[in-house]
Amino acid sequence: MTTKQVSHPKTKLWMAAIKPPMYSVAIMPIWVGTAVAFAETRVFNLVVFSSFVAAAILILAWENISNDVFDSETGIDQNKHHSLVNLTGNKRLIFWLGNLSLVSGLLGIIAIATWQKDPTVIGIILLCCGLGYIYQGPPFRLGYQGLGEIICFFAFGPLAVTAAYYSQTQAWSMTSLAASVIVGIPTTLILFCSHFHQVKDDIAAGKRSPVVRLGTAKAAQLLYWFTGSIYPFTLLFVLFGIFPKWTLLSWLSLPYAVKLCRHVQQNHHLPEKVSNCKFIAVKMHFWSCLLFGLGFMV
Ligand SMILES: C/C(=C\COP(=O)(O)OP(=O)(O)O)CCC[C@H](C)CCC[C@H](C)CCCC(C)C
Ligand SMILES: O=C(O)C1=CC(=O)c2ccccc2C1=O
16 A cells, blocks of 8 residues: 555656657657658658657657756756656766667668668758757757747758658658648647746746746737647648648547637646646647648548
């Protein structure tokens, strides 16, 4: 009984530190870029797709692991019990674990470029990693200036989707670029949502996230507009004949979008209650991107 009571919170903390659901965020741009490539060229290379997905997960793991390392240096994670550094008490180990993850991920990307005899994909992904570093690493820490959401949009949207498209086709596509907007927006909303419950700690550490800058009430309103934008954008691209009509399947994720906006509207000022909103955003992102990609495949 006692063992259970003691071990349960520890397991929970580790799960919160590892954040398994978050990794769908790495998979979806690869899925959508590959789906657009299939729709346009009927090419689908399963080995390239699987290698890219594995590499993207490892690169995102590096981003998250090193986030805990860099944040331990600014003091912003003092109250974050599920920080990997706080959990292990070994910053060096976590730092090298992150680097190992990055190198393994990049090896996957190098393998794809070698099969293609073309370094373009490496270039695009190195750019993503560079953006990931300047978001949180010294001396840049652009996330602390409130620029994380812009970085996030370009890394997970245009860059990652284009890289996935290119990995299948060795070509560029305007449709893939348009599709990347539909992936980039919900990914960015996850990051935006992750800041609602952290306002106090962020202000104390000098981090001016968009939610700190706007205040939680205005940020909750902005969330409505951005969440709501994905669906009419998709419709517009379908009407212009850029996306196939089946991409409207992504509208089935609307209940999550409504749940997210309502939850944040009601609880934006209550850190304990609003803290789970990023996971509602992850669900909305997962279903909207999965169905959106499927719309290109059918
Ligand atoms: C680590 C990230 C967010 C956590 O930020 P924060 O410090 O506010 O959170 P905590 O409160 O939990 O400490 C994600 C940040 C994403 C970043 C803006 C861009 C990352 C770029 C990636 C390396 C791109 C990978 C793309 C992949 C599909 C190949
Ligand atoms: O821990 C987080 O808050 C996030 C982790 C993460 O990997 C990610 C990726 C893309 C957008 C947002 C986020 C997070 O918010």
